[in-house]
Amino acid sequence: MQKKVAIIGAGITGLVTAFYLKKNGVDVKVFEKQNRVGGVINSFSENGFIFETGPNSGVLSNIETVNLFNDLSDYCEIEEADETSKKRLIWKNNKWNALPSGLFTAISTPLFTFSDKIRVLGEPFRKKGTNPHENLSDMVKRRLGKSFLDYAIDPFISGIYAGNTDYLIPKYALPKLYNLEQEYGSFIKGAIKKQKEPKTEDDKKITKEVFSVKGGLVELINALAKNIGEENIKTNCNNLEVKFEDNLFIVDNEKYTNVVSTVNTQAIKEVFSFLGEEELKNILNLKYAKVVEAAIGFNNWEGNDIKAFGGLVPGKEKKNILGVLFMSSIFENRAPKNGALLTVFAGGTKREDLFNLPEDELKELIKKDLQEMMGLKTFKPDLFKLFYYEKAIAQYGVDTKERISAVNNIQDKYKGLFLAGSIVNGVGIADRIKQATDIAKQICS
Numbered sequence: 001m002q003k004k005v006a007i008i009g010a011g012i013t014g015l016v017t018a019f020y021l022k023k024n025g026v027d028v029k030v031f032e033k034q035n036r037v038g039g040v041i042n043s044f045s046e047n048g049f050i051f052e053t054g055p056n057s058g059v060l061s062n063i064e065t066v067n068l069f070n071d072l073s074d075y076c077e078i079e080e081a082d083e084t085s086k087k088r089l090i091w092k093n094n095k096w097n098a099l100p101s102g103l104f105t106a107i108s109t110p111l112f113t114f115s116d117k118i119r120v121l122g123e124p125f126r127k128k129g130t131n132p133h134e135n136l137s138d139m140v141k142r143r144l145g146k147s148f149l150d151y152a153i154d155p156f157i158s159g160i161y162a163g164n165t166d167y168l169i170p171k172y173a174l175p176k177l178y179n180l181e182q183e184y185g186s187f188i189k190g191a192i193k194k195q196k197e198p199k200t201e202d203d204k205k206i207t208k209e210v211f212s213v214k215g216g217l218v219e220l221i222n223a224l225a226k227n228i229g230e231e232n233i234k235t236n237c238n239n240l241e242v243k244f245e246d247n248l249f250i251v252d253n254e255k256y257t258n259v260v261s262t263v264n265t266q267a268i269k270e271v272f273s274f275l276g277e278e279e280l281k282n283i284l285n286l287k288y289a290k291v292v293e294a295a296i297g298f299n300n301w302e303g304n305d306i307k308a309f310g311g312l313v314p315g316k317e318k319k320n321i322l323g324v325l326f327m328s329s330i331f332e333n334r335a336p337k338n339g340a341l342l343t344v345f346a347g348g349t350k351r352e353d354l355f356n357l358p359e360d361e362l363k364e365l366i367k368k369d370l371q372e373m374m375g376l377k378t379f380k381p382d383l384f385k386l387f388y389y390e391k392a393i394a395q396y397g398v399d400t401k402e403r404i405s406a407v408n409n410i411q412d413k414y415k416g417l418f419l420a421g422s423i424v425n426g427v428g429i430a431d432r433i434k435q436a437t438d439i440a441k442q443i444c445s
């Protein structure tokens with residue numbers, strides 16, 4: 001049988017896989033449960049605001065993401081973050097403090113204790129860790145000190161994982177940081193040496209810039225869907241079931257040589273009923289952070305200066321929100337002239353209680369935090385909408401090794417099946433694009 005691929009789920013992972021398969025002449029069909037494509041990515045244009053309801057931006061952190069935008073350049077326009085948004089803020093002592101960006105600010109910042117600042121000078125000479133399953137808190141305390149954990153890494157982890165540093169394992173959750181220690185013996189030494197290493201042409205293109213798309217991230221989804229073709233995408237697929245017979249997969253009464261799953265753990269269980277409980281045990285136990293996202297817009301901004309990327313709130317500061325992005329400072333045309341668009345995140349693994357609050361109560365808590373943090377005398381937004389994600393971000397804990405093994409075992413046993421999505425290989429948009437590109441390459445070869 002000629003190669004024919006079914007993709008389950010039309011989020012960014014499924015669509016990028018389908019896009020590259022189609023580009024290589026492979027027969028592909030995408031099956032999506034909802035009545036629209038894009039998964040958690042969606043953007044809206046309302047009364048002069050362009051707001052996201054899922055991810056707000058990505059990072060050009062790998063060549064696959066750079067190449068995707070080049071391949072789609074006739075269909076959507078990448079927008080890199082404004083220079084002013086290089087400034088990142090952390091809440092401490094009832095005010096925003098800029099994250100240090102150079103030696104002087106590193107010495108003068110009130111974010112870290114004097115003794116930790118001195119201690120950091122010894123980081124390059126500290127012994128390398130030997131426990132691959134050490135959690136992030138222990139790793140950071142060991143190499144940098146407690147105040148770096150509390151006022152740099154904890155808020156950073158809220159920003160990416162909405163997670164807990166005691167739970168996440170750097171080897172899986174922050175592999176680049178983990179590898180710096182393992183390969184170079186130190187974060188600082190590793191970062192300096194890596195900067196000096198000769199760069200390939202691909203390396204030079206990986207700018208690490210923050211990106212969105214002109215008009216919002218949904219334009220990336222529209223560009224992908226247009227290229228895949230309406231006839232190759234089936235939405236509203238309820239109770240989809242994949243069967244495995246005679247080394248082929250049957251989806252919607254048609255035979256396929258390959259199936260790529262991009263759905264979350266709950267859906268894997270429902271869709272792939274031929275997979276046994278024992279086979280799936282170490283996959284289904286994946287934990288996710290629950291997140292509520294608020295899009296908040298003001299026609300006339302009367303708060304503090306927001307010329308920055310946004311601010312993150314360390315758990316120690318005991319606030320309700322995890323952080324706030326100043327979207328109208330980062331990207332163009334996100335709010336009316338003189339107005340502002342903010343995105344606020346709440347919940348995460350440390351504040352799951354907020355996820356279950358009635359919407360009005362959560363809005364009150366967000367309002368209280370924002371009024372204080374953004375210097376707003378009154379709080380009368382012209383846009384205030386909440387979006388709920390029960391399985392927002394996968395948490396790569398100590399069980400990740402077993403999960404990767406379980407995925408590999410299933411893929412070995414049922415040749416042609418790929419279990420993708422954020423259950424493995426990273427949670428960011430760029431990670432999703434890389435995984436999808438790699439899978440399409442494997443299928444084509």
Ligand SMILES: Cc1cc2nc3c(=O)[nH]c(=O)nc-3n(C[C@H](O)[C@H](O)[C@H](O)COP(=O)(O)OP(=O)(O)OC[C@H]3O[C@@H](n4cnc5c(N)ncnc54)[C@H](O)[C@@H]3O)c2cc1C
Nearest residue numbers: 009011012013033039040054055056057267392427428429
């Ligand atoms: C609130 C939020 C904020 C985020 N912020 C950022 C950010 O700023 N930067 C960043 O890089 N990343 C961010 N992320 C992470 C990033 O958005 C995701 O990792 C990525 O978009 C996930 O894409 P995906 O295709 O793997 O999964 P999804 O987008 O979840 O797509 C999976 C698709 O499968 C479909 N599906 C489910 N069950 C079935 C079924 N039974 N049959 C058929 N289809 C089914 C779903 O409807 C969905 O369309 C954020 C995520 C969330 C939730």
